[in-house]
Amino acid sequence: xxxxxxxxxxxxxxxxxxxxxxxxxxxxxxxxxxxxxxxxxxxxxxxxxxxxxxxxxxxxxxxxxxxxxxxxxxxxxxxxxxxxxxxxxxxxxxxxxxxxxxxxxxxxxxxxxxxxxxxxxxxxxxxxxxxxxxxxxxxxxxxxxxxxxxxxxxxxxxxxxxxxxxxxxxxxxxxxxxxxxxxxxxxxxxxxxxxxxxxxxxxxxxxxxxxxxxxxxxxxxxxxxxxxxxxxxxxxxxxxxxxxxxxxxxxxxxxxxxxxxxxxxxxxxxxxxxx
Numbered sequence: 692x693x694x695x696x697x698x699x700x701x702x703x704x705x706x707x708x709x710x711x712x713x714x715x716x717x718x719x720x721x722x723x724x725x726x727x728x729x730x731x732x733x734x735x736x737x738x739x740x741x742x743x744x745x746x747x748x749x750x751x752x753x754x755x756x757x758x759x760x761x762x763x764x765x766x767x768x769x770x771x772x773x774x775x776x777x778x779x780x781x782x783x784x785x786x787x788x789x790x791x792x793x794x795x796x797x798x799x800x801x802x803x804x805x806x807x808x809x810x811x812x813x814x815x816x817x818x819x820x821x822x823x824x825x826x827x828x829x830x831x832x833x834x835x836x837x838x839x840x841x842x843x844x845x846x847x848x849x850x851x852x853x854x855x856x857x858x859x860x861x862x863x864x865x866x867x868x869x870x871x872x873x874x875x876x877x878x879x880x881x882x883x884x885x886x887x888x889x890x891x892x893x894x895x896x897x898x899x900x901x902x903x904x905x906x907x908x909x910x911x912x913x914x915x916x917x918x919x920x921x922x923x924x925x926x927x928x929x930x931x932x933x934x935x936x937x938x939x940x941x942x943x944x945x946x947x948x949x950x951x952x953x954x955x956x957x958x959x960x961x962x963x964x965x966x
Contacts, residue, residue, distance in 0.1 A: 698950035704943045712758040719751035723907045727751070731920075734928050741928045744919040752907050753932050759908035760940070762820055763827070764890030770828025771835060771889070772882045778832075779839025780870055784847055784862070793836065800833045806892060813901045820903050823896060827889045835881050842874050880952050887944035894937050909933040 711718060720737075721727040725747065732742040740749040782793040812826050846852060847870070855865050896902045897910020898917075912933040916922065921929035 695950070697946050701943045701946040701950065704939075705947065708757055708761060708940060708943070711754060712761050715754045715758055719748075719754040721748040721751040723747065723752045723755040725751075731924075731926065733926075740932055741926070743915060743921075743929055749912075749929055749932065752912055753909070753936065756907045756909045756912055756933065757936070759820060759903070759906040760890060760893060760910075760937070763824055763893030763908070764886040764888075764944070766821065766824035767827035767831065767889030767893070768882045768885035770825055771832035771885045772878050774828060775832040775835030775881070776839050776871075776874065776878050779836045780843050780866055780874070782836065783840040783843035784866060784870065790840075794840075797833050797836050800830075805830045806895070809892065809896070810899070810901060813896055818901060818903050820906060823893065823903065824889070827892055828885075831885060831889060831892075835885070838877065838881065839874060842877055843870055846870055846873055880948055883944055883948035883951060887941055887948065890944065891937070891941060909937050913937075 726745060727748040728738055728742045728746050730742060730744050730746045732738055732746075734741045738748050738750065740753065743749055743752075778793055782790045809826055809830055812830075813823060816822050816826065852865060852869050855869060860868075893902065893908065894910035894913075897908045897912075898914045899910075900914060902908055902911060913930065916926070916930040916933070920926070
């Protein structure tokens, strides 16, 4: 029951973040790039979190930053899980030279440090949200291929799959009808953890100044506060809110992932008497 309560509470908080991201023009009193007041104002009635060094409303930028930060995590996770699920299924189901080629490629890519490579690629490619999310998904989906492959290897030898082959079912039918539904649980958990990881990577890129300059994300806000006197002057309302938002969203996604792992995987369920 405790784990279910954690899952429900985490999903509610994530839903609130999604609603904020969708309705940020309605929630934010100012446009994020608008010079809404005097520079470096403290929190007041007109500016709930004060203003930055340019006089931009920090609360409005925090609200708009939810959209880009969430988008980076979710889009990156979607691309990563789609790629890893497809390649993992194909590799394990067909085997042979195709499995060998994919497995060796995964082995090579897993030796490459992902975030430093992402930094280099982000410099050379257009730093848009979709490009960055695609790069993160491409680099981060490697480990997921191994996880999906190991699951499909056992499923491919299951009796119901062998029976479908004997009855003349096509490979496409077996993969879509029998293999895919049995790995959706694993893919869902992978998606949530990948969203958390890519959200943090996106914040890191924004903090380093390698994010999309056309949009506001929490990493950019932390970078501006640190680089333009927010930390030195002790202006907590400029630095702490985006940092706290990153921590809370990361914790929410982590709790959803752990709770789903427990609820959806019967091997992890404990008897009610020991819960």
